[in-house]
Amino acid sequence: xxxxxxxxxxxxxxxxxxxxxxxxxxxxxxxxxxxxxxxxxxxxxxxxxxxxxxxxxxxxxxxxxxxxxxxxxxxxxxxxxxxxxxxxxxxxxxxxxxxxxxxxxxxxxxxxx
Amino acid sequence: xxxxxxxxxxxxxxxxxxxxxxxxxxxxxxxxxxxxxxxxxxxxxxxxxxxxxxxxxxxxxxxxxxxxxxxxxxxxxxxxxxxxxxxxxxxxxxxxxxxxxxxxxxxxxxx
Numbered sequence: 665x666x667x668x669x670x671x672x673x674x675x676x677x678x679x680x681x682x683x684x685x686x687x688x689x690x691x692x693x694x695x696x697x698x699x700x701x702x703x704x705x706x707x708x709x710x711x712x713x714x715x716x717x718x719x720x721x722x723x724x725x726x727x728x729x730x731x732x733x734x735x736x737x738x739x740x741x742x743x744x745x746x747x748x749x750x751x752x753x754x755x756x757x758x759x760x761x762x763x764x765x766x767x768x769x770x771x772x773x774x775x776x777x
Numbered sequence: 778x779x780x781x782x783x784x785x786x787x788x789x790x791x792x793x794x795x796x797x798x799x800x801x802x803x804x805x806x807x808x809x810x811x812x813x814x815x816x817x818x819x820x821x822x823x824x825x826x827x828x829x830x831x832x833x834x835x836x837x838x839x840x841x842x843x844x845x846x847x848x849x850x851x852x853x854x855x856x857x858x859x860x861x862x863x864x865x866x867x868x869x870x871x872x873x874x875x876x877x878x879x880x881x882x883x884x885x886x887x888x
Contacts, residue, residue: 668819697876706865706880707820722875754819762874763808763827768819 666690670755670769677745677776685740685772687755695758696738697722697766698730700751707754713738714761745776783866783879791887796853798882800866808869809842809849810876815862823864824851856886 668689677683687696697712709722713732727749729741738757742749752773756766783800790796800809808827812820824835826842826849833840837854849866866879 704880707878709875712875756819762869765810765822765825766876767822768812770817770819 668755668757668767668769670753670772672772673770674773675775677742677774679745679747679776681745682741682743683745683774684742685753685755685774687738687740687757687769688736689738689755689757689767690736691757691759691767692735693757693759693767694735695761695766696732697756697758698728698738698740699754699756700724700749701754701771702751710740710753747776750774750776781866781868781877781879783882785882786880787883787885789885789887790856792856792858794856796856796860796884797850798864798866799848799850800868800879801848802868802870802877803847804870805846806849806868806870806877807846809840810867811838811840811849811851812865812867813862814865814881820865853884856884858886858888860884861886 671686694715698710699707708724711730713719716735719730731739752771754771755769758764758766781800811823814820824840829846830844831842840851863881863883865881
């Protein structure tokens with residue numbers, strides 16, 4: 665039972681490069697989320713999706729785009745990476761929103777030089 | 778926006794000791810969640826609380842949903858070295874429906 669799987673686990677980019685982080689869940693959850701985790705800042709919501717084909721902005725959406733073409737996948741894109749986007753990125757999913765726990769992947773550690 | 782105040786920020790304890798940590802909010806929450814994060818991994822759900830006053834246990838862990846709905850507590854009894862990690866509280870409340878996280882309590886356990 666894989667749960668939430670994130671790829672890649674590590675990546676180093678140069679400023680200005682682009683990349684896509686992939687999240688896949690096998691729990692048939694409707695809701696999926698992307699967070700970033702920075703020291704002393706806790707987890708901050710970037711974007712989320714309430715179902716296939718939908719996306720919405722979270723607390724810190726600038727510089728990121730997302731897509732949910734299939735229910736089980738949620739992609740996070742960085743169009744032009746900046747050093748301020750160096751962080752650990754976590755994907756999560758939940759069956760319902762507002763009350764149900766979110767289940768997290770193991771994260772992608774991204775460094776922007 | 779809504780914030781959760783989690784305390785303490787860090788704890789250094791001896792193996793076998795009990796641990797207490799808490800989260801408070803300025804507004805009412807409908808659900809409280811407690812997660813643990815080990816180094817290099819994602820947060821893992823420990824306990825979920827859905828009703829004011831609810832007291833729930835998971836092994837040596839016990840958590841409570843405060844009766845004011847503005848706080849929650851997590852206790853760990855008889856700590857062991859594998860309890861080391863960062864513990865996060867999180868809650869749902871407010872109109873946006875997003876999960877709000879505390880900044881975590883880092884627990885270190887001396888064998």
